[in-house]
Structure formats: C-alpha cells, structure tokens
Amino acid sequence: MGRCRWSTPTTGIREGESGPATNSSRHLPAPRLSRMILLAALLCYVGVTMLNIVSSQVSGLHEIGALLCLVVIFVLQLVHSRPGANAAPARWKLLTLGTQAGLTYLPLLVFKAQWGSMAGFLAGSILLLLPPRPAWTLYGAVGLSMLAPPLLTERSTVDTFYFVQSTLLTGLVVYGLTRLVDVIHLLHETRGELTRVAVTKERLRFARDLHDLLGYSLSAITLKGELIHRLLPAHPARARTEVEDVLAISRQSLADVRGVASGYRDMSLRDEIDSAESVLNAADxxxxxxIRIGAVGQALDTVLATVLREAVTNVLRHSHASHCEITADHDGELVRLSVSNDGVLPDYRDPSPHSGKGLGNLEVRLNAxxxxLTVERRDDATFRLTASAPLLPAVDSVPKRESSPTAA
Known part of the structure; x- marks a missing residue:
C-alpha cells in the first residue's frame, strides 16, 4: 500500500546565508573538486608534452627552453580558464591570446610534432575568450594548422590526421571543463539567493496568516471594547454579555497566533514529503x-508532517548535507518516521529533544x-531523527478552531 521513490540529485542551499556565496562557494566540495579536475587535466597535457620533448633527445638548452615555454602557456591557460575571463577588455584578450599563439607556433620550428598538443590549449582559449562565430572559425583553423608539423617530419597520413584530431579534442576538453567549473560555481552562488527567497516566502505566509486570522478578531475586540465602554454606566448587564464575547474572541485569537507561529495546522505527511523533496532538491x-504506511488518523498524520517539516529545516540550517533519507513504515501497530542526513557541521552539538524550541515542541506533540522522539548523531557526520507513535493514537492532538462570535 506504500510507495518507494527515489529522486535525482540536484544542488543545495543553506538557510542562514546572507547572500550569494561568491567567496565561500569556492571552498565548498563541488566547486573545489571541479577546479582540481581542470587543473589536473591541464597538468597532464603539459606533462605529456614535456615527456615528448625529453624523448626526442634534444639538447639540454632546448629542454630548458621548452620547460619555460610550457610554464608560461600553463599560466596563461589558467588565466583564460578563470571565472569571468571572457568579460575582460578586448585589448587584454588579444595580448594574452597573441602571446599564447606565439608560444604555441614558434616552438614548432624546433620540436615539430612533439609540440603539437599545445595547440589544443590555444584552441580552447579561443573558444573561451572570443565570441562564438569567430571563436569556432579560429578553433577549426588551429586544428587544420596541425597538418603542417607531421608533414614536415614526413609522417604517415594517419599520424597527420591524428594530430589534427587530438588538437581539436584537447581544445574541447579545455573548453568543456572550464565551462563546467563556471556552471558549478554559478549553481553554488545561487544558494544565498534561494535562501532569501525561501525566507521571504515564509515571511509573506506569516504576514498573510496574521492578517487573515487576526484582522477580524482584533477589529471585533476593538469595536466591542468601545461598546462596553459606552454600556457600562447605563446597561451593566449588557456590558457583561459583551465582555464574555470579547473573552471568547481573545481566546480564539490566542489559538490563531499559536497556530501561525508554529505552522501547526491540519497537515498531510504525503503532501509534506512532496514539499520536502522540492526544497531539498533545490538545496542540492x-x-x-x-513510504510504506497506509492511511493514518488526521492527528497522527499532522504530527508526522510537523516532525518532517522541522527535520528538513534542521537539515538546511545545521548541515552541509548532500544526501537525505526519509523513510516511513510501520511495525505492527507502531508507525515510525525517520529522517537522516550527512554533512553535519563539526561545531553543531547533539541536541536533546528538550534543548531547543523546535525539537522540544516535537516531543510535546508526540507525547500527545x-x-x-529520538535523535542520534554518528561519528561519520550523519544525523538521524526518528519519530514513532501508535497507529491509532488515543489523543487527538490537532487543535480545533472554535467559531468566532460575530461582532455586534
């Protein structure tokens, strides 16, 4: 009767960030890893070229010159692959591309085909820095220019086309990895924006609920208070009746405030799971x-949905989670909801159910x-929150709204 569903991974936000993580995002695992992959790929290409030069048995002076050229090309490529390089002034781009082109083609006169892989760096830089139409044209021209070195050494036709193909492939690898790094940085920099949007939506919900729930009640209390003030001297009995009405309205207003503040209304666990998946997926x-439970009573359904909402809030606020597991099943007459996540912050202490308002409130609701409620933090930086309750609770914990008296 239940369902089993697994979502695809996306990228994450952390509630509490004040804005786009333009600096801190570079220290997060995904951007740092992507940058390291790009750096490793560039180093491998440079290393292969240097090995080709050494194996060609040129003089030591030529080897030193090749090494210096490779270092400069590597640095230029890092500059061209940095975020925002394509927005640099045109004069700067022409200067750096011209320098890289000179260091790409002049050594060909000495090292010939052994230097060919460096043309792939030039092709990738062209794609990164120039507008699409001229970039792809020059990219193809750089690839075709690699027909010359093999012909000068009288290599076979297969070797000639191999150098052209490897140059074009290297250019695509450099371009693709750099663009991938940019995309990952962009996704992580949107975390703060997503957080602010979520906070703003919650503030709007809070303001909307206060307006809808308390606007009438407060207006009615004000009007009845003025009426009581007028009735007291001449009609005390009528004033007493109006006071009772004011007390009833104020009690309902107090219940409404509590409901708005906690967000604790009639809720559905399955609906809350859909919302949790959407928020967590947006948070990477x-x-x-x-879900392996059937229908449960409204009281228990609301309590479990409230537990899930608080657990997801804790995942966003107190961890850098990459994975969250939500399970709901039953063992005989006992229903169990469990939420676990990794990436718990090192300075976040293990909370007891009574240590904070969120988990403490959940404990109270589950007692009802x-x-x-049990919480567990493990040595591998994972956190698990588990709520269990009888399938048919004896106490209905869902607050019932009283009908508000009509204002006179």
Whole structure:
C-alpha cells in the first residue's frame, strides 16, 4: 500500500546565508573538486608534452627552453580558464591570446610534432575568450594548422590526421571543463539567493496568516471594547454579555497566533514529503524517499508532517548535507518516521529533544499521541531523527478552531 521513490540529485542551499556565496562557494566540495579536475587535466597535457620533448633527445638548452615555454602557456591557460575571463577588455584578450599563439607556433620550428598538443590549449582559449562565430572559425583553423608539423617530419597520413584530431579534442576538453567549473560555481552562488527567497516566502505566509486570522478578531475586540465602554454606566448587564464575547474572541485569537507561529495546522505527511523533496532538491541534496504506511488518523498524520517539516529545516540550517533519507513504515501497530542526513557541521552539538524550541515542541506533540522522539548523531557526520507513535493514537492532538462570535 506504500510507495518507494527515489529522486535525482540536484544542488543545495543553506538557510542562514546572507547572500550569494561568491567567496565561500569556492571552498565548498563541488566547486573545489571541479577546479582540481581542470587543473589536473591541464597538468597532464603539459606533462605529456614535456615527456615528448625529453624523448626526442634534444639538447639540454632546448629542454630548458621548452620547460619555460610550457610554464608560461600553463599560466596563461589558467588565466583564460578563470571565472569571468571572457568579460575582460578586448585589448587584454588579444595580448594574452597573441602571446599564447606565439608560444604555441614558434616552438614548432624546433620540436615539430612533439609540440603539437599545445595547440589544443590555444584552441580552447579561443573558444573561451572570443565570441562564438569567430571563436569556432579560429578553433577549426588551429586544428587544420596541425597538418603542417607531421608533414614536415614526413609522417604517415594517419599520424597527420591524428594530430589534427587530438588538437581539436584537447581544445574541447579545455573548453568543456572550464565551462563546467563556471556552471558549478554559478549553481553554488545561487544558494544565498534561494535562501532569501525561501525566507521571504515564509515571511509573506506569516504576514498573510496574521492578517487573515487576526484582522477580524482584533477589529471585533476593538469595536466591542468601545461598546462596553459606552454600556457600562447605563446597561451593566449588557456590558457583561459583551465582555464574555470579547473573552471568547481573545481566546480564539490566542489559538490563531499559536497556530501561525508554529505552522501547526491540519497537515498531510504525503503532501509534506512532496514539499520536502522540492526544497531539498533545490538545496542540492539528494533525497531518498520510502513510504510504506497506509492511511493514518488526521492527528497522527499532522504530527508526522510537523516532525518532517522541522527535520528538513534542521537539515538546511545545521548541515552541509548532500544526501537525505526519509523513510516511513510501520511495525505492527507502531508507525515510525525517520529522517537522516550527512554533512553535519563539526561545531553543531547533539541536541536533546528538550534543548531547543523546535525539537522540544516535537516531543510535546508526540507525547500527545503517545509517541516518542529520538535523535542520534554518528561519528561519520550523519544525523538521524526518528519519530514513532501508535497507529491509532488515543489523543487527538490537532487543535480545533472554535467559531468566532460575530461582532455586534
């Protein structure tokens, strides 16, 4: 009767960030890893070229010159692959591309085909820095220019086309890896924006609920207070009746405020799971969902949905999670909801159910349905929150709204 569903991974936000993580995002695992992959690829190409030069048995002076040229080309390529390089002034781009082109083609006169792989760096830089139409034209021209070195050494036709193909492939690799790094940085820099949007939406919800729930009640209390003030001297009995109405309205207003503040209304666990998946997916957290329970009472359904909402909030606020597991199953007459995640922050202490408002409130709600809440932090930086309750709770914990008296 349940369902088993697994979502695809996306990228994450952390509630509490004040804005786009333009500096801090570079220290997050994904951007740093992508940058390291690009750096490793460039170093491998440079290393292969240097090995080709050494194996060609040129003089030591030529080897030193080749090494210096390779270092300069490598540095230029890092400059061209940095974020925002294509927005640099045209004069700067022509200067650096011209320098790289000179260091690409002049050594060909000495090292011939052994220097050919450096043309791939030039092709990639052209794609990175120039507008698309001239960039792809020059990219192809650089590839065709590699027909010359093999012909000068009287290599076979197969070797000639191999050098052209390897140059074009190297250019695509450099271009693709650099663009991938840019995309990953961009995704991580949107975390703060997504967080602010989520906070703004919640503030709007809070303001909307306060307006809808309390606007009438406060207006009615004000009007009845003025009426009581007028009735007290001449009609005390009528004033007493109006006071009772004011007390009823104020009690309902207090219940409404509590409901708005906690967001605790009639809720559905399955609807809340859909919302949690959407939020966590937007936060770059891989979500695994396994639901193996049937229909439960409204009281228990609301409590479990509230537990899930608080657990997801903790995932976003107190971790750099990459994976979150949500499971709901039952063992006989006991229903169990479990939420676990990795990436717990090192300075985040293990909370007890009574240590904070969020988990403490959950403990109170679960006690109302004869349930219990357990939390566990493991040595591998994972955190698990588990709520369990009888399938048929004896106490209905869902607050019922009283009908508000009509203002006179």
């Amino acid at each position: 957290v891989t979500v695994g969902v396994r 349905v004869n349930g219990r």
